[in-house]
Amino acid sequence: MRDKIKTITVREYKATVRTKTFLISMILVPVMMFAGIIIMKLFEDNVDTTDKNITIIDRSGIVAERLVAIAEERNKSEVFEKKDNGELKKVKPNYLFHIVQPDDENPDKQRYELSEKVRKKQIFSFVEIGKNVLHPQPAEDGSDFSSVIRYYAEGAALDDIRRWLGNPLNNELRQLRMKEAGIDPAQVTELMRWVSVNGMGLYSIDLATGEYIEARESSEGEAILAPMAMMMIMFILSILGAQPLLNSTMEEKSQKISEVILGSCSTFDFMMGKILGGVGASLSAALVYVGGGVIALRYMGRSDLIPLELIPWFFAYATLLITMMGAIMAALGSTCSTAKEAQSLAFPGMLPMVVPMMIWFMIVREPLSNFSVIASLIPPLTPMLMLLRQSTPYHIPAWQPWTGLIGVILFTLFSVWASARIFRIGILSSGKAPKLGTIIKWIFRND
Amino acid sequence: MENTIEIRNVTKRFGDFTAVNDLTLNVPKGSIYGFIGPNGSGKTTTLRMLMNIIFQDSGEINIFGEKYRQSFKDRIGYLPEERGLYKSMKVGELLHFFGKLKNGKNIRSESVRWLKKLGLEDWKDEKIETLSKGMGQKVQFIASVVTNPELVILDEPFSGLDPVNRDAMKDAVLELKESGKTVIFSTHDMDIAEKMCDYVFMIYKGKKVLDGTLDSIKDIYGTDIIRVITGGGMQVLKEVQNEVKGIENINDYGHIQEVRIEKNCDPQDVLKSLVAKTQVMKFEISKPSLHDIFVRIAKPVADHVGEVQNAG
Known part of the structure; x- marks a missing residue:
């Protein structure tokens, strides 16, 4: 490396990693990113155990009493859990159903009055069972109220009671229909027994011993969490190493430090030194994250989850992404003279990182789809999306990561070249920030 | 060299x-x-x-x-x-x-x-x-x-x-x-x-x-500056300017005045006129300072602007 680039790289690296912002971000950003998952895990047993009073309007007149009985059985068997010391702990709320007579003359009035009771917290919710639920048919008045079960509550869409009601009500209705048809329900249960399908990985072979290695059961962690973690780390690394170049370049320009530096080296050396300093800072953080992850998984006895074959790809893509992003950020920073201008350019500059965050779930769900293949071969998106695809349990054809890598290398070289062209003019310009068209002209201007 | x-x-x-x-x-x-x-x-x-x-x-x-x-x-x-x-x-x-x-x-x-x-x-x-x-x-x-x-x-x-x-x-x-x-x-x-x-x-x-x-x-600008300290100050110098032809400009510094004269103006005429009107404590004929030259060029009153005065 040329001495001047090295000198600037070392300064930039030290300036980045010595800041409190870097140290705090390195710890806080991943914590915040994964906080949702951690909190969900921590509080998954922390449910509202307040008893729920639910009113039933049974217009069919055939299932309400049975539903009350099933709810009582549930309350006896599921609400309390025996702890190790023998004490009973309430882990779920009681579902307390109360039957009311349907008001057939003015059903809307009855629905409104019960809704008011829900609003006043006198009851939690109410269920309306249609007249024809046993044999659903179009209603005479054109509505389908008579053939459905309606659940009314303040948060009906996400309500556990609504989800619970489906099974007992339908089971009861099926039993009644079977009775009418003269079929023995016990026999039908046996006939209709459900066999689950277990998601497995694939068999492989131990090349040393020739023994088959049994497939492992697929887990949500492998399918979603591992790819997501990979992508998040890439995102965090860019935030730590590349994004600060926008502000630091703007500051060097506005505080006239850039002119002093340019009195000693070329604009290219200056820019490359800054970018490599950012890459160094990011890779230092990457070592901490990856190393920490490996140690944590080993400690948890899940060494099998460590994607060793992906680690070289991860570092290659991370280095290229941060170089590319760093070049873009430095170039944009060189066009700004104020923090406000830099702020307004931060979002467009971050697009290669933001777009993958918006479409990652589609890619993880179908990593072999045409959309996933094409999106992951668009160079600015490749580092995050290709790695995302590679970290799913699917087998990605070998040509795709290699093609992606070549594309990213070429695009990174282009980014550095174009950014250097912008940087050499931007860093010495003064006055208002240039428009996009002017910046593009700078790239292709001959002088 | x-x-x-x-x-x-x-x-x-x-x-x-x-x-x-x-x-x-x-x-x-x-x-x-x-x-x-x-x-x-x-x-x-x-x-x-x-x-x-x-x-x-x-x-x-x-x-x-x-x-x-x-x-x-x-x-x-x-x-x-x-x-x-x-x-x-x-x-x-x-x-x-x-x-x-x-x-x-x-x-x-x-x-x-x-x-x-x-x-x-x-x-x-x-x-x-x-x-x-x-x-x-x-x-x-x-x-x-x-x-x-x-x-x-x-x-x-x-x-x-x-x-x-x-x-x-x-x-x-x-x-x-x-x-x-x-x-x-x-x-x-x-x-x-x-x-x-x-x-x-x-x-x-x-x-x-x-x-x-x-x-x-x-040397290019010649010896065209007279620095004077008199009892009458600026007011007397203005009278002298009306009497003696060729006084181009008077720069008042309070205690001292600088008089710039044209080439055809004789400093002795300026001195004679001053002595007739007031007490003269200082009368020094000198070359212009760099400050004078700068001001003459940057705040043009004559035809100096744009001329290259290459003295090297």
Whole structure:
């Protein structure tokens, strides 16, 4: 490396990693990113155990009493859990159903009055069972109220009671229909027994011993969490190493430090030194994250989850992404003279990182789809999306990561070249920030 | 005489604006060359072109007898007009950084020597943000000379300094000259330029209007200044101006007045008229100061503007 680039790289690296912002971000950003998952895990047993009073309007007149009985059985068997010391702990709320007579003359009035009771917290919710639920048919008045079960509550869409009601009500209705048809329900249960399908990985072979290695059961962690973690780390690394170049370049320009530096080296050396300093800072953080992850998984006895074959790809893509992003950020920073201008350019500059965050779930769900293949071969998106695809349990054809890598290398070289062209003019310009068209002209201007 | 810098017909434009127009200039080795000119006249642009920070549109610049090479930056010390230092770095650390950036030798010992010389030895381990403006300026100066460069380019090195720091900076610049360096500095302080520079170059609206030794420049303007101290002051001088033909301008400094006369005006006529009207305590015929010449060019009343007064 040329001495001047090295000198600037070392300064930039030290300036980045010595800041409190870097140290705090390195710890806080991943914590915040994964906080949702951690909190969900921590509080998954922390449910509202307040008893729920639910009113039933049974217009069919055939299932309400049975539903009350099933709810009582549930309350006896599921609400309390025996702890190790023998004490009973309430882990779920009681579902307390109360039957009311349907008001057939003015059903809307009855629905409104019960809704008011829900609003006043006198009851939690109410269920309306249609007249024809046993044999659903179009209603005479054109509505389908008579053939459905309606659940009314303040948060009906996400309500556990609504989800619970489906099974007992339908089971009861099926039993009644079977009775009418003269079929023995016990026999039908046996006939209709459900066999689950277990998601497995694939068999492989131990090349040393020739023994088959049994497939492992697929887990949500492998399918979603591992790819997501990979992508998040890439995102965090860019935030730590590349994004600060926008502000630091703007500051060097506005505080006239850039002119002093340019009195000693070329604009290219200056820019490359800054970018490599950012890459160094990011890779230092990457070592901490990856190393920490490996140690944590080993400690948890899940060494099998460590994607060793992906680690070289991860570092290659991370280095290229941060170089590319760093070049873009430095170039944009060189066009700004104020923090406000830099702020307004931060979002467009971050697009290669933001777009993958918006479409990652589609890619993880179908990593072999045409959309996933094409999106992951668009160079600015490749580092995050290709790695995302590679970290799913699917087998990605070998040509795709290699093609992606070549594309990213070429695009990174282009980014550095174009950014250097912008940087050499931007860093010495003064006055208002240039428009996009002017910046593009700078790239292709001959002088 | 060997030249450290040779500028040949250099022009630099920014859009429609011509910042430097067909400039030709030679800077002899080992000299102190003063660049003067009003704000926005093209001084900083010229200095930036010498540093290869910006590039001329046409013409040629030779440094150390050769066309510009990137490696020349290591042999040139540069103090830009607007100071720029990393505020969070310590003084010693910053000097080491700038020294390394120019591939300097003995940076640490040179830093200590210069810090001592400029009275900053106790600030070596302090952060830049704790320094006063004057101290920051001296640190920036040290950063430009810490690698012992052959050519030192200083853009407004004396601006914003108090008299004590100004003297310290002046001594430092003179030390550079004594050690054989070529020094170029731009300044608005005509007194400094007059006392320190071997050569003075003035640029106005992008064009060279003066270039040469101070004496040769003054010779062009002749002996046309009379400095007088009289009992009657400005009021009497105005009466004299009405009586004696050829008094071009009177500059009132309160206690002293400067009278500029035309070539055909005899100073003895001025003296006779003054003696007849008031007591004369001082009557001195002299050449114009650099300040006078600057003002005559930059605040034109006659036909001096745009004329190249090449006295070199």
